Amino acid sequence: MAKTEPAGSAPHYVPREAVFPKVMDGPFRRFKWLMLVVTLTIYYATPWLRWDRGPHAPDQAVLVDLANRRFYMFSIEIWPHEFYFVAGLLIMAGIGLFLITSAFGRAWCGYSCPQTIWTDLFQHVDRLIDGDRNAQLRLEAAPWGATKVFKRGLKWSIYLAISFWTGGAWIMYFADAPTLTVDFWTGQAAPVAYATVAVLTATTFIFGGFMREQVCIYMCPWPRIQTAMLDESSLIVTYKDWRGEPRGSVKAREKNPGGIGDCIDCNQCVAVCPTGYDIRNGPDIACITCGLCIDACDTVMGQIGRPRGLIDYATLEDCEHERAGGERRSILKTVLRPRTFAYFGVWAAIGVALLFALGTRERIDLTVAKDRNPPFLLLSNGDVRNDYTIKLRNMEARPRPMSVTLEGLPGARMWTDEMGQDRAARRLDFTVPADQTKPVRVYVVAPEGTAQQDFVFALAAQDRDGGGDRGETRFDAPEDGQ
Amino acid sequence: MANKRIDEATGIETVGHSWDGIEELNNPLPRWWLWTLYATIVFSIGYVIVYPAWPMVNRATEGLWGWSSRGQLAGELKAEEARRAATLAALATTPITELPGKPELMRAAIEGGRAAFRVNCVQCHGSGAAGSTGYPNLRDDDWLWGGNLQEIEYTLINGIRHPGNDATHQSLMPSFGKDGILPAADIAAVTDHVLSLSGKGPANARGAELFANNCATCHAPDGKGLRQFGAPNLSDAIWLYGGKREQVEASIYKARAGVMPAWNDKLDPVTIKMLAAYVHSLGGGEDFAPAPVAAAAAAAAAPAAGAGNGQD
Numbered sequence A: 001m002a003k004t005e006p007a008g009s010a011p012h013y014v015p016r017e018a019v020f021p022k023v024m025d026g027p028f029r030r031f032k033w034l035m036l037v038v039t040l041t042i043y044y045a046t047p048w049l050r051w052d053r054g055p056h057a058p059d060q061a062v063l064v065d066l067a068n069r070r071f072y073m074f075s076i077e078i079w080p081h082e083f084y085f086v087a088g089l090l091i092m093a094g095i096g097l098f099l100i101t102s103a104f105g106r107a108w109c110g111y112s113c114p115q116t117i118w119t120d121l122f123q124h125v126d127r128l129i130d131g132d133r134n135a136q137l138r139l140e141a142a143p144w145g146a147t148k149v150f151k152r153g154l155k156w157s158i159y160l161a162i163s164f165w166t167g168g169a170w171i172m173y174f175a176d177a178p179t180l181t182v183d184f185w186t187g188q189a190a191p192v193a194y195a196t197v198a199v200l201t202a203t204t205f206i207f208g209g210f211m212r213e214q215v216c217i218y219m220c221p222w223p224r225i226q227t228a229m230l231d232e233s234s235l236i237v238t239y240k241d242w243r244g245e246p247r248g249s250v251k252a253r254e255k256n257p258g259g260i261g262d263c264i265d266c267n268q269c270v271a272v273c274p275t276g277y278d279i280r281n282g283p284d285i286a287c288i289t290c291g292l293c294i295d296a297c298d299t300v301m302g303q304i305g306r307p308r309g310l311i312d313y314a315t316l317e318d319c320e321h322e323r324a325g326g327e328r329r330s331i332l333k334t335v336l337r338p339r340t341f342a343y344f345g346v347w348a349a350i351g352v353a354l355l356f357a358l359g360t361r362e363r364i365d366l367t368v369a370k371d372r373n374p375p376f377l378l379l380s381n382g383d384v385r386n387d388y389t390i391k392l393r394n395m396e397a398r399p400r401p402m403s404v405t406l407e408g409l410p411g412a413r414m415w416t417d418e419m420g421q422d423r424a425a426r427r428l429d430f431t432v433p434a435d436q437t438k439p440v441r442v443y444v445v446a447p448e449g450t451a452q453q454d455f456v457f458a459l460a461a462q463d464r465d466g467g468g469d470r471g472e473t474r475f476d477a478p479e480d481g482q
Numbered sequence B: 001m002a003n004k005r006i007d008e009a010t011g012i013e014t015v016g017h018s019w020d021g022i023e024e025l026n027n028p029l030p031r032w033w034l035w036t037l038y039a040t041i042v043f044s045i046g047y048v049i050v051y052p053a054w055p056m057v058n059r060a061t062e063g064l065w066g067w068s069s070r071g072q073l074a075g076e077l078k079a080e081e082a083r084r085a086a087t088l089a090a091l092a093t094t095p096i097t098e099l100p101g102k103p104e105l106m107r108a109a110i111e112g113g114r115a116a117f118r119v120n121c122v123q124c125h126g127s128g129a130a131g132s133t134g135y136p137n138l139r140d141d142d143w144l145w146g147g148n149l150q151e152i153e154y155t156l157i158n159g160i161r162h163p164g165n166d167a168t169h170q171s172l173m174p175s176f177g178k179d180g181i182l183p184a185a186d187i188a189a190v191t192d193h194v195l196s197l198s199g200k201g202p203a204n205a206r207g208a209e210l211f212a213n214n215c216a217t218c219h220a221p222d223g224k225g226l227r228q229f230g231a232p233n234l235s236d237a238i239w240l241y242g243g244k245r246e247q248v249e250a251s252i253y254k255a256r257a258g259v260m261p262a263w264n265d266k267l268d269p270v271t272i273k274m275l276a277a278y279v280h281s282l283g284g285g286e287d288f289a290p291a292p293v294a295a296a297a298a299a300a301a302a303p304a305a306g307a308g309n310g311q312d
Helices: A025-047 A084-104 A109-110 A112-131 A133-141 A144-171 A177-185 A192-211 A213-219 A223-231 A250-255 A292-303 A316-323 A339-362 B030-048 B069-093 B095-101 B103-120 B147-157 B182-196 B205-214 B245-254 B269-279 B290-301
Strands: A062-065 A070-073 A076-077 A238-239 A310-315 A364-369 A385-394 A400-407 A413-415 A427-431 A438-444 A453-461 A470-477 B016-018 B022-025
Touching: A025 A112, A025 A144, A025 A177, A025 A292, A076 A084, A076 A250, A076 A339, A084 A109, A084 A223, A084 A339, A109 A223, A112 A144, A112 A192, A112 A213, A133 B269, A144 A177, A144 A192, A144 A413, A177 A192, A177 B022, A192 A213, A213 B182, A238 A316, A310 A316, A364 A400, A364 A453, A385 A400, A385 A427, A385 A453, A385 A470, A385 B022, A413 A427, B069 B103, B069 B269, B095 B103, B095 B147, B095 B269, B147 B269, B182 B205, B182 B245
Parallel strands: A364 A470
Antiparallel strands: A062 A070, A070 A076, A238 A310, A364 A385, A385 A438, A400 A427, A400 A453, A413 A438, A453 A470, B016 B022
16 A cells, blocks of 8 residues: 655555464454354355245245246245345345445445455464464465475365355255255256356455455455445544554653654554555555454553554544544444434335235236237137136145136136136136146137127135236227127 | 657656657556467467368368357257157157047147148238138137048148049039029029028028029038038138128139148148147137047048048
8 A cells, every 4th residue: 555655666566465464352353253153154054944835845945946936035935026025135235235334334344245254264274274474474485395385285275175165055055955965966966056166166265365355455346335435424443643643662652751652553453454454544445444453453552551442443523523632432423323314214114115015915926918819719609709828826835726707898708728618607717736827728708799898817816815816908809790 | 760768657668659748658468468368379279170260262171070050050950859759759659539638749749730830821821820811710610621630630631622632622612603503683692591591681582492402412401511511601600701792692603612732742740730739729629529539430440431521
């Protein structure tokens, strides 16, 4: 983040300096541990949860069944035409990011973004194999010898294993997990499964193992959007320069009390930063606001007997307030501001609307397609026949009895290929198989002289749950009786 | 002309051109870009060797793999044929009378027939199989030569008034007016009677007498027609050549004799069977009546008999 060098001497391209963050305990580090475990557990374990839906539907709790075009999430089953539920969830996720940003700043970046989580995980692998920051720096500088080759090989193998597991877990969401696992290892799975695992293994390996903070700083659009969303009352991680500057050692401070700030320039805040940024340079896209520098600085301040919070979560407004000698304000004030409530209102309204739609949606449905070629035809006794294809949809995981009745079109009767014209009636009964759409050819006959008119196929479930649908369509007839 | 110099801010040489004082640094190509270029060059060498590449006088070089788009199409068609082979073989060995008992085979036959219909039949019967004046509607319940699967198949195989086919449906209505069999006044009277059969006009005693003498042999005394002659039912609502007075009169004056080719000359038996299944599925297909099934089977066993012309 060199930005102060005079033009002319600064290279326009700065090669990446590898980041070897030091681990330091503290509330934020512990919160990140918790997030790491919780989010990874959800990701890896969810496909293995079972959920009994009876004999006609899969028993996987969360399943995106692309082949059969069904999306299962616990007790909810979504058909392709109900995709607006997924769209609604995505909109909620988007507004949720705004909401979180408004309330807590870049909390998504700092704690729950997959890039952050996996980078954190891979950095723990680094520490497990190579040791903490200093050992890692030494090994990085060391020439390639047997130890380095062994350690690098071991570390990258672990990277690869994690990456493979990550890619492998992804495909489990799209098929029955136990079956797919067996198929995968016996070579029976679909080629797209292997391709997906290969691609996700590669991206995890590269993004988590090597690109790391560069994804956040150079590739990700979200920090750019957030720079537009943050304002002076947004929570960010800030270095309180009026308290810290000028920097000086504890000894310098003893010699010159009052002339030296609290910052002893120990560099711990930079050492622990997962993106290698120096927060003392001010807010920057490179700061994902994970708070690890707060842990580090608070530890050091504790050791040298100074109050904590030299680096702290604060808004720029609060900083000005404190700079002017004010008391440190509670972050609750930031969280509970009108903008946050506005976002929450929109977010919650969409959520309530979705829940309402989910609670009141019909699980059976009927669509009508009328034959237009020919629009009608005459039968030998003078009756007029129109042909239709009706589709009866049963979205429940059990077979359901349904009836279709003609509404309007006096004197008309209908029949299907299965029953034959001699049993034509105004009401037909069907049993639609579980979780299926049943197409039926229906011939509707009206007496001679019937005029062209609209009518309705009325669908009604004939079981305890009830429900129904109406398919409006048209009956065509010759205009002059011939 | 080039005025190359080292740019002091970056230490990189310029390309030497200046546009309104704006110069361009001669930076090297990005490495990822360069390596992509090299990779495409390597790829192209392999491509030229295994695929058709160099244009020659008559055709391009063939390439080691011998690939061609025409060959690929042929391969795909072959695979499709192989996929269908079992179904087609089953259709070939299943008599059409047994088709309704095999729903899956029936479905395959109807779909195959739908495709064959688009190629061979829509020219006359229309893409919706609804026909037009002179070309029968295949969806309705009115059949000149019989409407069960077997009868439809027979009609398809042998055609209607198809020259050179001994088994073709053959019948000829005399041209009562053109050939001078009946004077104009009598034709008008018969027209009155025919229209009265379907309630479209008052009875005509003279017409009824003329009908009994000239028409009843084929169209039956009550005018309901006889399928063995392909004689249409004159008492129903369906008129192949139009039901208006002048149209009926014209039909009596000059007679009508529609034709359909015998499709066994052009199509294989399986396709004809599939076409029969499709036409039968359009909403007007008749069932094998319980008694006539035996009769039809017996008729089919005796070759020269007018097989398949149900009497109902």
